[in-house]
Amino acid sequence: MLKIGLTGGIGSGKSTVAKVLEVLGVPVYYADEAAKELMHSNELLKQQLILHFGKETYFEDGQLNRKHLSSIVFNNKEKLELLNSLVHPATIADAKEWFSKQHSPYVVKEAALLFESGTAEGLDYIIGVTAPIALRIKRVMDRDGVTADEVKRRMANQVDEALKMKLCDFVVHNNEQELLLPLVLALHNELIKRSTEQ
């Protein structure tokens, strides 16, 4: 079974590509969602977060106090790196366990910070999704109801997309020149083929 990473910058369309692959029957692990879930359910991770970020990290009912955590890591690179260094290993372990339960020619791990987090290791191929920056900004503005400045601020926290794409084995150009579905179908066929050659 091939393990495939799927990444791209904010608004590139990686979740859209992941959803198409799911429709085709491919199991997809959503790393960002899993990380959020693990911050609620993984006892060891919870203890580590409390140790480093204070007991206010969780409300009395056990729910994560996102505002508290965001206020600490916002504009503080060191604290953000510390948070990531705690959350990413938990996500890697969780994904590994999830992979072991899947039965499919290939499985996909979707993550915005695939390279930054070191979670690209152990994957057979990486798919990058890219789109022109103006289009990404417009799509996120429409999706999240936010201003262009807000989208640009979020983008500034990520590694340059062109640089990311150079590290990918396959690149999906999610622009307005070509339809996305045929591109994803072609990629799916290629990955099925490669899985049989394993």
Ligand code: ATP
């Ligand atoms: P983020 O990192 O912010 O979660 P993402 O890379 O997962 O972003 P998506 O959520 O998949 O991006 O796409 C951003 C928005 O653009 C969504 O509302 C999606 O429906 C829309 N979109 C993506 N691709 C296309 C396309 N080819 N045509 C039209 N709309 C698209």
